[in-house]
Amino acid sequence: MEKGEExxxxxxxxxxxxxxxxxxxxxxxxxxxxxxxxxxxxxxEQLSWYKKWDKVLDKSDPPFFKWFEGAKTxxxxxxxxxxxxxxxxNKLAVIWExxxxxxxTYSYHALNxxxxxxxxxxxxxxxxxxxxVTIYMPQIPEQLFAMLACxxxxxxxxxxxxxxxxxxxxxxxxxxxxxxxxxxxGGYRRGKVVEMKSVVNKAMELSPTMEICITVKRTGIDVxxxxxxxxxxxxxxxxPIASSKCETEVMDSxxxxxxxxxxxxxxxxxxxxxxxxxxxxxxxxTHKMVFDIKPEDRYWCAADPGWITGHSYIxxxxxxxxSTIMLYEGxxxxxxxxxxxxxxxxxxxxxxxxxxxAIRGLMRFGDSWPNRNDxxxxxxxxxxxxxxxxxxxxxxxxxxxxxxxxxxxxxxQTETGGFVIAPLPITPLKPGSATKPFFGNDLAVVDDAGKxxxxxxxxxxxxxxPWPGMAKSVFNDPQRFIxxxxxxxxxxxxxxxxxxxxxxxxxxxxxxxxxxxVIKVSGYRLGSAEIEGVMARHPAxxxxxxxxxxxxxxxxxIHITAVLRSNYKPSKELEHELMVHMEEHLGKIARPExxxxxxxxxxxxxxxxxxxxxxxxxxxxxxGDLSTMEE
Ligand code: PRX
Numbered sequence: 001m002e003k004g005e006e007x008x009x010x011x012x013x014x015x016x017x018x019x020x021x022x023x024x025x026x027x028x029x030x031x032x033x034x035x036x037x038x039x040x041x042x043x044x045e046q047l048s049w050y051k052k053w054d055k056v057l058d059k060s061d062p063p064f065f066k067w068f069e070g071a072k073t074x075x076x077x078x079x080x081x082x083x084x085x086x087x088x089x090n091k092l093a094v095i096w097e098x099x100x101x102x103x104x105t106y107s108y109h110a111l112n113x114x115x116x117x118x119x120x121x122x123x124x125x126x127x128x129x130x131x132x133v134t135i136y137m138p139q140i141p142e143q144l145f146a147m148l149a150c151x152x153x154x155x156x157x158x159x160x161x162x163x164x165x166x167x168x169x170x171x172x173x174x175x176x177x178x179x180x181x182x183x184x185x186g187g188y189r190r191g192k193v194v195e196m197k198s199v200v201n202k203a204m205e206l207s208p209t210m211e212i213c214i215t216v217k218r219t220g221i222d223v224x225x226x227x228x229x230x231x232x233x234x235x236x237x238x239x240p241i242a243s244s245k246c247e248t249e250v251m252d253s254x255x256x257x258x259x260x261x262x263x264x265x266x267x268x269x270x271x272x273x274x275x276x277x278x279x280x281x282x283x284x285x286t287h288k289m290v291f292d293i294k295p296e297d298r299y300w301c302a303a304d305p306g307w308i309t310g311h312s313y314i315x316x317x318x319x320x321x322x323s324t325i326m327l328y329e330g331x332x333x334x335x336x337x338x339x340x341x342x343x344x345x346x347x348x349x350x351x352x353x354x355x356x357x358a359i360r361g362l363m364r365f366g367d368s369w370p371n372r373n374d375x376x377x378x379x380x381x382x383x384x385x386x387x388x389x390x391x392x393x394x395x396x397x398x399x400x401x402x403x404x405x406x407x408x409x410x411x412x413q414t415e416t417g418g419f420v421i422a423p424l425p426i427t428p429l430k431p432g433s434a435t436k437p438f439f440g441n442d443l444a445v446v447d448d449a450g451k452x453x454x455x456x457x458x459x460x461x462x463x464x465x466p467w468p469g470m471a472k473s474v475f476n477d478p479q480r481f482i483x484x485x486x487x488x489x490x491x492x493x494x495x496x497x498x499x500x501x502x503x504x505x506x507x508x509x510x511x512x513x514x515x516x517x518v519i520k521v522s523g524y525r526l527g528s529a530e531i532e533g534v535m536a537r538h539p540a541x542x543x544x545x546x547x548x549x550x551x552x553x554x555x556x557x558i559h560i561t562a563v564l565r566s567n568y569k570p571s572k573e574l575e576h577e578l579m580v581h582m583e584e585h586l587g588k589i590a591r592p593e594x595x596x597x598x599x600x601x602x603x604x605x606x607x608x609x610x611x612x613x614x615x616x617x618x619x620x621x622x623x624g625d626l627s628t629m630e631e
Contacts, residue, residue, distance in 0.1 A: 138187020
């Protein structure tokens with residue numbers, strides 16, 4: 001929040017108000033808090049079910065809440081199957097453009113056939129209900145088909161972001177006990193081929209559970225394939241087993257739909273588990289109300305399906321709502337900085353949802369790039385992943401949205417499954433504030449004891465009531481789920497978000513950022529412990545501390561303080577070598593901005609690294625309380 005920004009208010013135009021799906025917030029919000037089960041049952045009634053619920057919410061075993069208990073469903077029933085018997089069947093489901101300029105489209109009918117074929121292929125490989133399939137792919141339609149095919153047969157997908165190294169991939173495969181991985185030979189990014197199958201091959205060497213790899217041919221580069229382990233997708237697709245008819249598996253509402261790994265304060269990334277029933281209801285409702293989805297809309301969420309945004313708002317929410325979704329494989333500025341704007345014009349995109357980092361990245365090229373394209377089809381804009389600074393908000397609003405498009409700044413997390421704080425198109429907007437809670441969510445900004453802090457003061461954001469999109473648990477580690485999210489406010493039974501926030505006198509929420517050791521770089525989530533763990537694998541490193549410092553483009557950048565082993569000396573060369581080490585062993589997003597060498601790290605008497613002190617010193621702020629520091 002920049003000084004004075006809290007006061008600026010952008011009112012929606014009459015046109016926006018007239019066509020809004022939800023025309024009133026206050027009453028409906030109060031009703032949703034007063035009678036949450038009735039509210040969510042009404043939302044759930046808008047979807048199809050094999051069998052409806054006996055109970056909307058089972059609270060008998062907190063924090064393991066069960067939504068739509070007793071219901072039988074499958075997210076595919078709503079995302080694909082029910083559209084086959086309506087006019088949506090012939091509507092475009094997917095418009096895809098590859099970075100080199102190739103493009104493909106699929107109707108809902110065609111999507112059903114593709115997903116069924118993929119599902120039958122997976123079945124023929126022995127994949128069954130409850131298994132976890134790892135997906136490591138570029139943004140091509142087959143990535144979407146693979147996810148949907150897993151869901152269709154009741155297997156959980158674990159999509160690993162394509163920018164992660166083979167070690168990070170192997171860690172996730174091993175933790176999930178995954179037997180099958182789906183990949184592509186490579187993908188295109190900034191005019192170059194990014195290899196993927198070779199990364200999977202290296203990961204497979206570190207993964208005792210891996211048996212089968214299915215590879216989609218995207219680029220035609222040479223890849224190493226092993227008999228009885230590696231299969232080309234196009235070969236499998238030509239076999240009789242790959243029929244385009246496949247029954248959707250009937251699932252319990254709280255059966256696992258997918259796992260998604262995300263970083264926390266401590267230890268290795270953990271997998272959050274999302275479910276078929278609650279997640280379907282939550283992603284569909286939030287998507288429809290916040291993005292004001294109309295049947296004729298062309299909707300583009302320019303995230304990567306490897307992160308939660310892609311799961312909830314490229315794939316599931318939009319497909320349940322029968323939307324036409326846009327998918328693009330490559331970089332926003334390739335070959336020129338108007339690549340996105342060209343696609344908005346070419347495909348007539350109405351809604352564009354992206355991140356502050358992407359907005360800042362495109363803003364730096366100037367107004368002429370959007371201005372030279374006709375982007376007047378845009379009706380609504382969206383932002384997610386990190387706080388949006390006023391300058392980026394104003395540019396997005398004025399230049400991309402031509403002063404007419406409301407910006408839906410949506411606050412949520414991998415854990416929440418969908419939007420928790422977000423405006424509706426009718427909400428008066430304040431740049432930099434995600435505005436008010438989405439229906440059904442009771443939120444507060446509190447101190448460590450759980451007391452609500454006065455308006456305008458910083459505190460911890462908590463969610464007081466369960467919501468249908470919430471993760472069910474941490475995969476194979478329910479204790480970690482309790483400790484990470486529910487321990488701090490155990491007495492009250494609140495969900496601890498890990499974010500600092502303020503609430504203003506109008507009830508608007510302002511997210512300040514993480515208050516733990518999670519680092520958001522360009523909106524991507526990494527943990528200090530994870531970064532330090534990979535640093536420690538380099539022979540020069542005795543120990544290190546990773547902190548986030550503000551960065552103009554990325555929001556935050558990683559800064560490392562490293563203590564070297566006695567036989568190493570600080571040098572520019574070593575700094576560079578360590579940066580490359582981070583890229584190779586974790587991924588490009590983990591490349592530090594700077595590495596500083598030190599003789600010791602500041603620690604508490606119990607041996608914990610005082611990252612907060614490193615941060616305040618780097619920012620020239622007061623040291624704060626040093627009473628726990630070791631001598
Ligand atoms: O710090 C908040 C930030 O992103 C974190 C969640 O990261 P992840 O699980 O990767 O999910 C990102 C996409 C939903 C939050 O704890 N964050 C997310 N959205 C916003 C945000 N910070 C400020 N404003 C937002 N709109």
